[in-house]
Amino acid sequence: MEIRHTTNPTDFKEYKTERLRSDFLIDSLFVKGEINLTYSHYDRVVAGGAIPTTEALKLEDKETLKTEYFLERREVGIINIGAEGTVLVDGEAYTLNKRDCLYVGLGNKEVLFESSNASDPAKFYIVSTPAHKQYPTKKAPIDDAEPNRLGSDSESNKRTIYKYIHADGIQSCQLMMGMTLLEPNNMWNTMPAHLHDRRMEIYLYFDMDEDARVFHFMGQPDETRHIVVKNEQAVLSPPWSIHSGVGTSNYTFIWAMAGENYTFTDMDQVKMDELK
Template identity: 65%
Template structure:
């Protein structure tokens, strides 16, 4: 498990591209038949990827958490971005198609990840946060996530937002998770931008063509920076940072949050005219 420590905005002003990518970009979340984990000191979020092709993978952090099992003090949300998946939680199996989500609460001892078809393997993205109480395991399909149409062609941000884990959806302790998909011809997400100093956020960009890229915007509103992101790469977004992006084509991304506040709309909007 890789460890990422926190940074402060004063120091980040001095970072070059290489250092920005080292601190905030996760480039290689998917390797066949492996579980990849990144532990962030931002609100103790764990971000990871699993690509079970020819074998079943066990959710395990080794001795990284110093707990008896992964979810002893944690909750987790899984998003399937590949072929049909099977997730077994303490002996009960849940099948996930693409863009289905499974929430597993604190206290579940054994979680196994597998593909239904090795010729069309699943790819599972997951985010885990600390939890203070046990909540039931629950699956939600993309259709059940109550798609919300946002934006317009005129502003190049026509998109569909799917909220899965939140106060009015799958219940959790502090984790929130959803997916936003941009329509053909739209390239901007989260503009006007915002910050929410009470919680961190993680982004996974996916469903991108090999040659396309997203320019992910970050930094303080008065000191913006960018990271060039390829398909199935993820970003850690600090609480003090804006998080927005523009692509060379349309794309889809998963957003997840953890921290002090459990209100989806708790954000401080930063208009484009205020950015520097």
Template identity: 60%
Template structure:
């Protein structure tokens, strides 16, 4: 498990492109036959990817967490982002996930195993895990069951649907919120005006992108914006003090996950366009 420490926004103003990518971009989450994880000190979220090939893979605590098992003091949301169907087994109970189906697993589950239904077509499983203070039931949610919010327009190049899976009015958690945003063809902007939520961090996974396309992810304080060029199936750690906005060279999909002080999707401090620099 890779460990990434929190950064000071004043220091980030001096970062080179290389340093920005090193601290905030996760490039190689999906490796066949492996579970890959990054532990960020922003709200102690763990961002991970798993591609189970010929053998199932177990999501384990390892030495980094100093706990007996991964979900001893944590909860987790898992999303199938591509490939074939996934099978997630939580303490012997199995759940099958098609593409864009998700699973919430609560604190106290001792064994979490991911596998592919068809080994010749491995699933690509993305997950985010945050600290938990209570035990809540495991819940599967199909994309057809997620709460859809239709936003934007083709005129402003941001016509999109936000699918809410783990949130206050859906699958319950202690603090983790997770969903997916999908863009209509011809729309590329998410989202302007930009916003902050200083009470929680956010992680993004950009996916369903063609190899030759890119997303320009904008970050930083409103008065000191920076950008990262992001490819398919790469993730971003977004600090609470940073905007998180993007524009693609083509339409794309991303998974967003949040953890922190509060538990409301609407906690956003919108930044007027005139204040962005």
């Protein structure tokens, strides 16, 4: 498991492109036949990807977590962004189609990932946070999720938001997770920008063409920077940072949050004239 340490906004102002990318960009989530995980010291979130082919992949890393099994002190949210696959939780199978979500709570000892077709595998995106209480394992198919349609073509941000793991949906200790789909010819997300200093966030960008890019903006409102992101890459966003982006075409992204406050609407809005 790769380890990412935290930084403070004063030091962040001096970072050049490569330092920004090495600290905040997760660029190799999905590799066929592998499970890849990154441990962030921002709220001790683990983010990763799994592409099982002919063999099942097990969610584990005893050396990093120093526990007997992965979910001994954690919970996890899983969204499939590939073809059909199955997650086995202590022997119980949950089939996930593209954009379906599964929450697995504290105390489940074995989590396995399988693809229905090795030549057209599933791609499981994984976000895990520390947990203090056991909540039941629950699946949320995309077809059952309530769409929240926002934005407009004139603002280039016409989009549909699906909330999966949150206070009014699948219950968890602190993990919140959902997905935003931008309509064709719409490229902006989360602008005007906001902060939520009580929790961090991770963005996974996907459903992008090979040559498409998203310019992900981060930093304090008066000291913004950007990271150029391609398909199936993720960005860690510190609590003190904005998290916004614009693409060369439309795209989809999964947002996941963790921290002290479990309220989805806990946002400190940033006025446009504060951005620099």
